[in-house]
Amino acid sequence: MSTTDPLHTTAAQARSAELEELIGKDPGRFRVLTGDRPTGRLHLGHYFGTLHNRVRLQDLGVETFVLVADYQVLTDRDIAEHLTEHVEQLVLDYLAIGIDPERSTIFAHSAVPELNQLLLPFLSLVSVSELNRNPTVKDEIAHSRQAAVSGLMFTYPVHQAADILFCKADLVPVGQDQLPHLEITRTVARRFNDRYAQGTPVFPEPEALLSPAPLLLGTDGTKMSKSRGNAIALSADADETARLIRGAKTDAERHITYDPAARPEVSSLVLLAALCEGVEPRAVAEEIGDGGAAALKKRVTESVNTYLAPIRARRAAYAEDRCLVRDALRAGNERARAVAATTLQEVRSAMNAHY
CATH class of the missing domain: 1.10.240.10 (Tyrosyl-Transfer RNA Synthetase)
Incomplete structure (x- = not known):
């Protein structure tokens, strides 16, 4: 059954409601991975769709990892323009809305090489046909800015699996359109455990936390988007x-x-x-x-x-204090890298890859 089927979505919504109850009772047992690509200014659609919820989870006491997905800017474009500026602006938005770098780990994809080392074994666990059937990838390819489909775009769901599993996140706040991506992550975790783990799973199978956030349209009546110029940015005066x-x-x-x-x-x-x-x-x-x-x-x-x-x-x-912004990111990078190094060691041990 496709993960975009109404029955699957209904089941995911029901499970999300159960998870919210569990979070309310014991938020400290959960770890969340979420994040954004630094491709432009965050807007009100982002805020009411996901950002507000991240602050809520953080304030409840859920351990939260917030990814600045800088490498993934290249997923649907040939070059990453103004990357340093976009990364700093993204972190500024995070701090301004209330993400606390003392309680949440804000980190950049490119700063955690151990995370990317998980990609190769993960790719071996997924077939080309499975990636080809992914409806989210098909949609991203259709709207790509690239002249041809890159290997990065095609394997994007496996990159996301590495993003999620490096820190062993068990909850991922997503929209319904992202359920197929998360299903790939769950598949990777399950197959790695089945193939390499000796009775003790290395990775959890993360669950979707579907947001009830309503859809806000852009000023032109279409989907609010950075690239369409129809959004009200959080940084707008x-x-x-x-x-x-x-x-x-x-x-x-x-x-x-x-x-x-x-x-x-x-x-x-x-x-x-x-x-x-x-x-x-x-x-x-x-x-x-x-x-x-x-x-x-x-x-x-x-x-x-x-x-x-x-x-x-x-x-x-x-x-006014860019050093504060960079310090927040640097500290988050260090924490994320320490977590990733531990996970990579577990993966190597499971694969008998210690030499």
Whole structure:
């Protein structure tokens, strides 16, 4: 059965609810791996989709590893442009939203060579046909910026398996579209244990923690994306935010309602205001009523700017001290590398590869 089947998704959602209960009872028993590619400014879609949840898990006491996936920038592009700047900006966003480098490990892929050494044995555990069938890889290939499919793109799910398994993460917050990737990770862990472990598993089979986060559309009514220029960045100032929201797509109906199926653009703006205010979206729509798109955009602008004000203030303060940003990343790199070295030693022992 495909991992994109509705039945599989429903099962994953049910399991996520069970995991949330377990986290609430004993958060310290779990380890989470999550992260982003440094390809541009993080935006509100990222924040309400994943970033806010990372801070929640960290604050609950879940051990959290946050990956700056710099090597994986090359997955769907020929070169990694402005990489140093993008990495620093990404770490700034992490610190500004509340990821604490004392409680979470923020690290860069390229700084942990032991992690990448796991890739070769992991590749031996997955067939070409299995990678070829992966629906997420097919979608990424279809939207790639590369002239041809690179080996990195084709083996991307196995790279992600190394990212997750090097620290033995047992929880991975993902969207439904990432379930096939996680299934590859689970397959790699299971096959390695079956082939090499002498009765004692080396790797856990990580589980998906599906976020109930709603989908926010970009200002043009399509998926909010860095590359489409339709997103409100966390680093945007109040004036830029206002300008972007003024230009957001709505519809011709004056009365404001919350109906994501029939009125996706209007409903996404309503939802954004509701998320920032911590209220139900239908309550926002009812309050605006016949005020029309102008009143809706004014409400959204005020809500977003109010919500982001403390995040922007923290970001500006951190930006004044780039040494602090680099120190946070350096410390995280050292912690991640120590974990990866231990895991690699276990892998070598299991494979009888000590010489």
